[in-house]
Amino acid sequence: MPELSSHFRQVTPYVPGIQPAPSPDLIKLNTNENPYPPSPAVKEALSRTSAERLRLYPSPEAEPLGETIGAHFGLSSSQIFTGNGSDEVLALAFLAFFADGKPVYFPDVTYSFYEVWADLFSIPFEKKRLGDDLRMVASDYAGAPGGIVFPNPNAPTGICEPLSFIEEILTANRDVCVIVDEAYIDFGGKSAISLIGKYDNLLVVQTFSKSRSLAGMRIGFAAGAKGLIERLKDVKYSFNSYTMSRVSIDVGCAAVKDHAYFEETREKIIHTRERMERALAALEFEFPQSQANFLFVRHPRIDAAVLYGALLEKKIYVRHFDAERTRDYLRITVGTDEETDVLLKFLTEYLKGR
C-alpha cells in the first residue's frame, strides 16, 4: 500500500517575517507595515458595514471596489482586478499568465515568493543576476520565453527603476505577460499604471498593505488591459467565486477615497526615511538609495546576523535573509520618528569602539 503522502504536492513554503505578539516596548520593523493607522474613513466604514447583510454573498466582482480604484487612476473597472492581498493577485496571475511551460524570468535577489509560486504551479523559471550595484539589467530580460515578473521598487533592495526601464523591458517582450509588482511604489517611485494603455502585455500589481496601512485587511489589485483582466477574472472564478468580503470592499473604497490622508502619511514616511538615511550614512552603513518604506543596509565592520540578534535582544525586529547575496544585509522598515530614534540610538551605542 503506498504512503498516503505519496499523493501530496511537495512544496517549500514562503516564510513570512515573524509576527510577534503585541507589546508596548517592541519595535516592529520587519514586515514593512505602515507605522501609521489607516485613514479615519476606514474606522467609519467598519462601523457603517451592515452586520445583517453579511448573511448575503458579496459582489463576485468585488464592486464597487474595482470602480473606485479605477476612477482613482482614470481607468475603467474592466481594467482593474481586486484580490485578497497582492499575494493572492500575484498567485492567480502566475496561474493565469505563466501557463505554457516556458521559463519565466525574475531577478536573483527579489521577493522570494516568486520562486515559491513558480514551484507550486510547476512553472519553470530563470533568475537573472542583479549587477554588483544591486540593479536589474534590462537587456537580460529581452525575449523572455514565458513571461517576466519583478518588483519596482525591488525588494529587499528598495531600488526603483524609471518608467524608461520598464518600457525597455515591455518593448523587448511584446508577446508575453510582464508583471510589475508595485507593492512599494507609493513611497517615491513612478507607477507603470500610466503605461497600460500603451502595452497590452503589462500587468501592474499594487497592495493596500503598505501605503494605505491595511495589511490586516488583505486588499490588493492589478491594473492592465481589459483582455488581461478578463483572463485573470476567469482564473479567479475557477478558484474562488468570492475572494473579497463585504467588509474588505467597504474598507477598501473608504481608503482609496481619502486621498489627503494617503498623501500625508506617505510624505511622513519619506521624510523619516531620508532622515534615517543621513543618520545611517554617518554611522558608516552602506545601502542603495531606497524609494520604498525600508532600507537595505550593511556595515563594513559588522556581521549582519550578529547585529540582527543584538537588535532582537532589544526587541527591535528587523529582517535578515540568510542567502548568498543578501546575508550581509539587514532590511529595516521605516517606522515612526520615535521608533527610528530608538533604533538609531541603539546602533550608535552598538558601534562605539567597533
Added chain:
Amino acid sequence: MPELSSHFRQVTPYVPGIQPAPSPDLIKLNTNENPYPPSPAVKEALSRTSAERLRLYPSPEAEPLGETIGAHFGLSSSQIFTGNGSDEVLALAFLAFFADGKPVYFPDVTYSFYEVWADLFSIPFEKKRLGDDLRMVASDYAGAPGGIVFPNPNAPTGICEPLSFIEEILTANRDVCVIVDEAYIDFGGKSAISLIGKYDNLLVVQTFSKSRSLAGMRIGFAAGAKGLIERLKDVKYSFNSYTMSRVSIDVGCAAVKDHAYFEETREKIIHTRERMERALAALEFEFPQSQANFLFVRHPRIDAAVLYGALLEKKIYVRHFDAERTRDYLRITVGTDEETDVLLKFLTEYLKGR
C-alpha cells in the same frame, strides 16, 4: 510572433448564482444563503475590531480562529485549517492532496466547482453516476487512484448519507485523501468530524456561509488529522501568507461562540423546510428528502426552465442547472416563513389548471 494569449491558461470558470441588487420586493432563494442575520455577537465583534491595528498583518495562522473552532469540536488547533470561504479551502486541498496525476472520483451530479478546480490544476478525474434515486453508490468509490471528494449532504440533491456510508468509503480508500464537503451538514446531518481521530486520510470541510449566516464574510475551514492539516498549511503558505483578515478572524470567533443563536436559527430553517416539503408534496412536486437548506424539486407536468422564468418574472430567484441530469429540477433555498408563503402562493396559482 505568437499571440500573447497563447501563453495563458485555458479555463471554463464556475458560474455562481446571480447576485441581484438588493430590492425590497425581491425573494432570493438561489444561492442557499441563510435568511436570518448573523449572531448579534458578530455585530459587536465588527464594532470592537480595532481600525488602528489593521495597519499590521493578521496572524498568518489565523489565530485565535483555529483554536476557537477546534475547541468547539473538541479538537486541537493543529487539526483545523481556516480559509477565505470553503471554496478557497477546497481549492487549496485539491492542490495539496490531488497532486500525483491519478484520477480523483466525485459524483456526476454534485457541486460543479469540483470539475473546475480539477481542470484548473490539471487533475484527472472520473465522475461516478448517482443511482436513479439520486444517491451515491459507496462501492463505486472503492480504490480511487488519486483521491475522492463529495459533499454530504450532496448538492444540489440535498440528500445526506449516514456516517456508516462515509466509513465504508474511508475504509476502502485508506491510502488516498477523502474530502467530505459539509457545507450543508448543520441542517440535519451528522458531521464526519467525529471520524477524524480514526481515519488519517479524512478531510472534512465546512463553511460559515450557510448555517452561520456569514456568506458575505468569507470564512471556511477544514478539520483533519494533524498530518493532513500541516500539508494543507504548507500549500497555503505557498499561495498567500495571510488569507484571513483581522476582521474575519474576530467575526469568525464571535460566530462560533454564540452557540445558542446558531441552534435557534438552524431549527427555524429545518422547521420551514419541513413545512415547505409538505406543501410542495401537496402540489405534486417530487423531491428527494433534503437535509440541507434547499430542496431539489421537479414537477411531472411542468418544464423546470419555464417555471424558472415564471418565478424570475415575479422576482423570485431560484437556481436551474441546465445539464443532462439536472435540467428537470429547480433548486430552491429555504427562506423565511414569509418568503416561503409568497413562493407557495405563487406556485399554487401557477399550477391551477395545468
